[in-house]
Amino acid sequence: MATLPTIFIESTLHAAKGHGAEGFTLPDNQGLLLLPAGLAAAEQYRLIKKLAAGLQTAQSPPPPDQPAARTSTDAAQTTINCQVSVEERAQLFKFLTG
């Protein structure tokens, strides 16, 4: 559960109402979002994604030259160096000249 500035909670809940959802402010800068029962899964996902995008912008806008969202998988992947070495290349091309 995210703890956010009150003004952001209020604006998010207001935006949610525009999509047929209900929002309630809670103590300690928290909010409760209720989605309509008949809302299709894809539609629910779209709405949450839209709100999450706003949330990210409100908290800390990413630098323009970096991806807006990095997953834990992405982060783990960056730790493994997969650059093709000179030795690997030499072996790859060996049969072309041999």
Place this chain on the structure above:
Amino acid sequence: MSSAKKSPPILCISSGKGGVGKTTFAVNLATALAAKGARTLLIDGDLGLGNVDVVLGLQVEHTIRETLEDGRDPAAIMVEVQKNLFVLPASSGVPEMTGLRHEDQLLLASLLEKIIKDFDLVLVDTAAGIGASVLWFNQWANANIIIITPDPTSLTDGYALMKVLASRQGKKGFQLVVNNVKSKAEALNTFTNMANVLSQFLQETPSYLGPLPKDTMVIQAIRSQKPFLLSAPDCPASKAIRVIANQLLEQAGL
């Protein structure tokens, strides 16, 4: 052949380097599989620069982009190309689609899982490179087919892709196709060398799906926006595709 009710095999076709014949191979392989009675779905995984519809001469109105952005049911955007062959087309000229974000990966997986159960086999034609969508589709798939040619750039990029998939995603059992070769010997030589390098540096043992010969009928078919399997069914490339299709059907137990 009856429609499967559990998830079918998902075969991801990638190359690292662009322009090595990946989409042409994917389209013709899908055509061959469908002709043999396997209900086949070909997903255009080049989400920002899709070409499957171009190679097949299709006029598509909706693409995977609408599925991700508007929640459109992917079953509604599928195009039936011929008996047993369906295509899920991608958008073209949409750079935002190339970096498949984590939330889009989750949505795409959940939507695709629903529709693929109606098929015997699923093929994914990915973009070139090692971008997010390429890695995700390869991760999602059960089998990874890598297209290489005897050119040094193709060898380097194909190897780099397999290195990333093996090192970061734990992928194994790559299946190689050697395209654009003058002879079976050249193809086998190219495969053997690649296999040796994979074994030496990645402790990986790939399998050989077969060669695809240089064939003027392939160029003609691309320009006429038809699978060469249909426009020139007896050309060497068509024969080679059918051999590969038979192997894959056998692997899938179909």
